[in-house]
Amino acid sequence: MYDQIRGDIPYTMLYAVVMAMALMGCCYLLFRRSNAIAPDVTPPLRLRRWTAAFFAVFVLNHVWYMLPMFFLTSGKNIQLTNLIGGLLDSMTFFPLAIIVLLTMLQDRRRPLWPVWLMVMPLVVGMVWCVTNHSYVLLSALLAYLLLMSIGLIIYMVRATRQYGRWLRDNYADLEHKEVWQSFLVLAIMMMVFGVYSICSKGIVYEYLLQLAVVVIICYLLWRVETLESLSPDPSPEGEGSIVEETMENKIGPLLQKYCIDTQLYLQHDLTVFQLAQAIGVNRLYLSHYFSSQGISYNTYINDLRIQHFVRRYREAVAAGHSFTAQQLANDSGYQSYSTFSLAFKQRMGQTVTAWMRNTDK
Numbered sequence: 001m002y003d004q005i006r007g008d009i010p011y012t013m014l015y016a017v018v019m020a021m022a023l024m025g026c027c028y029l030l031f032r033r034s035n036a037i038a039p040d041v042t043p044p045l046r047l048r049r050w051t052a053a054f055f056a057v058f059v060l061n062h063v064w065y066m067l068p069m070f071f072l073t074s075g076k077n078i079q080l081t082n083l084i085g086g087l088l089d090s091m092t093f094f095p096l097a098i099i100v101l102l103t104m105l106q107d108r109r110r111p112l113w114p115v116w117l118m119v120m121p122l123v124v125g126m127v128w129c130v131t132n133h134s135y136v137l138l139s140a141l142l143a144y145l146l147l148m149s150i151g152l153i154i155y156m157v158r159a160t161r162q163y164g165r166w167l168r169d170n171y172a173d174l175e176h177k178e179v180w181q182s183f184l185v186l187a188i189m190m191m192v193f194g195v196y197s198i199c200s201k202g203i204v205y206e207y208l209l210q211l212a213v214v215v216i217i218c219y220l221l222w223r224v225e226t227l228e229s230l231s232p233d234p235s236p237e238g239e240g241s242i243v244e245e246t247m248e249n250k251i252g253p254l255l256q257k258y259c260i261d262t263q264l265y266l267q268h269d270l271t272v273f274q275l276a277q278a279i280g281v282n283r284l285y286l287s288h289y290f291s292s293q294g295i296s297y298n299t300y301i302n303d304l305r306i307q308h309f310v311r312r313y314r315e316a317v318a319a320g321h322s323f324t325a326q327q328l329a330n331d332s333g334y335q336s337y338s339t340f341s342l343a344f345k346q347r348m349g350q351t352v353t354a355w356m357r358n359t360d361k
Contacts, residue, residue, distance in 0.1 A: 005069050005206060012070070014210050015062065021217050022058035029055070029224065037225035044229040047103045051224050054096045058213065061085070061093060080133060087126035094145075095119050098152060100220070105159055106230040107166035118148060169287075169296040170230075170272040230271075251289040254279040265304040266333040272297040302343040305333045309344070313356070325352050 005011055028036075029052035035041055064085050068078040098115045125141045128134075258279045259265055267274075275297070276283040290297050309332040316323045326337045334340035344352050 005203065008203060011203065011207060011210075014207070015066075015069075018210050018213050018217075019059055019062040021214065022055045022062070025217055025221055026052045026055035026059065028221075035225050037222060041226055042229050043224050043227050044103070044106060046109075047100070047224055047227065050096065050100050050103050051220055054093075054100050054220070055217065057092045057096055058217070061089065064088060076133070079135075080130070083126065083130045083133070083135075086138075087123065087130055090119055090122035090126050094122065101152075101156060102159075104223070104227065105163045107163045110159075118152075122148075167230075168298045171269070171298065251279070251281060251286060254281065260304065263308070265301050266308065266331075268333060268335050270301065270333070275301075301333075303347060305340075306344055306347045308332045309340075313359075317360070325356065 029048045035043065064081070068081045072078050072081060095115045095118075098118070099112055102110050102112075102115070121144055122141055125137050125144075129137055129141075259275060264270065264275070264278055272286060273283050276286040279286070287297065290300055293300075295303075309328050312328050312331060313323075313325075316328070329337050329340040332340070334343075341352055344355070348355055350358070
């Protein structure tokens, strides 16, 4: 296969382009302070750094595999170089791919030590292969990598469902934030790439592999730069003793004054962090307050918006004005009519159309 690659100029050019893309992506994420892809978005700094490290690994990976592809001719040297490359992948590529996926989930900062523990059998196995110059364990290591990939995908499904619940509890408009489908697609893409990257299937496969890398680099750059930072604010230290008093005596009136009376709830994409800042309390206290009332932030905001919709509807009907339900929903704080319809049905027990029909009788 390497003989085919050495004589294939288009492949050599593609290989160089992919390496340059990964290097530019790494430098962009590390050194450019502003967001060139989505200027209005502030992405998570932690995700930016881990993704830059992942791109750096891409570059080092390509530099290393240039040795057997373009320079080495001895079968023994090529075998050893490939084994060392597999060891380096086990120590860098696979754990960083997992860390990038986990960092995209912003509901909490997950510990990273289980990732290193997960890849440790791969590292140990590859060390043995390098030391003994043997491919004997590769089949077993490939099987372990496949099982690890399946386990990771199962975990990502569970983690992203938890992330979705966190979003629903903290954000009233989810159409631009609930992106767990993208995480799952990326997880499958990355894990399949990881499994097959240690196999050799000829020049066609090598072309497909490089094209897959291009897709992954472009996707990660887009995902990182369009993902708004949603990191929960830390709770202040030493204030636990006044939480109950703050919730019971202050937050209710503050919500009435700064959220209901000012109709702040009509603001598109209003978050629990912004609401907490507007009323002058810590986000954690505000979340505790909603929990003590048996509701979530999402329920609270949707109730206010739906009440506003009902008032606007009745006023428009009484005045004989022409309108559409979609216009009233937008005026009530919803950017997406489907989001409004779902919230309305959950709150009123019937669809918007059915409610309007029954109200007009």
